[in-house]
Amino acid sequence: MKISDAQILVDNWIKQYGVRYFNELTNLGILMEEVGEFSKILVRLYGEQSVKPSENINKAMLNDELADILWVVLCLANQLNINLEEALEMNIKKKTGRDHTRHLDNQKLK
Numbered sequence: 001m002k003i004s005d006a007q008i009l010v011d012n013w014i015k016q017y018g019v020r021y022f023n024e025l026t027n028l029g030i031l032m033e034e035v036g037e038f039s040k041i042l043v044r045l046y047g048e049q050s051v052k053p054s055e056n057i058n059k060a061m062l063n064d065e066l067a068d069i070l071w072v073v074l075c076l077a078n079q080l081n082i083n084l085e086e087a088l089e090m091n092i093k094k095k096t097g098r099d100h101t102r103h104l105d106n107q108k109l110k
Contacts, residue, residue: 003084
């Protein structure tokens with residue numbers, strides 16, 4: 001699926017089932033919440049923090065949480081009239097121009 005297709009899919013879902021988009025600041029808060037949920041799972045599975053006995057955490061949950069993050073990013077892009085495909089292409093060009101040797105020359109990465 002192309003990113004533009006995902007933006008349309010989310011927009012259609014919102015119009016059919018979601019009544020309307022939450023406002024941008026609410027979606028920003030939801031994005032932070034979803035990033036926090038993803039972070040908690042990642043920290044428990046790959047970091048030094050152990051899983052609490054009351055937690056039912058597994059790797060499959062990462063898929064769902066990352067998709068939740070993408071969903072809210074797509075909502076925000078739609079609300080702000082941002083074409084994410086174009087934005088990503090421009091961002092990659094920026095990074096390539098700025099960092100084309102930066103990481104290759106970084107002794108910390110060798």
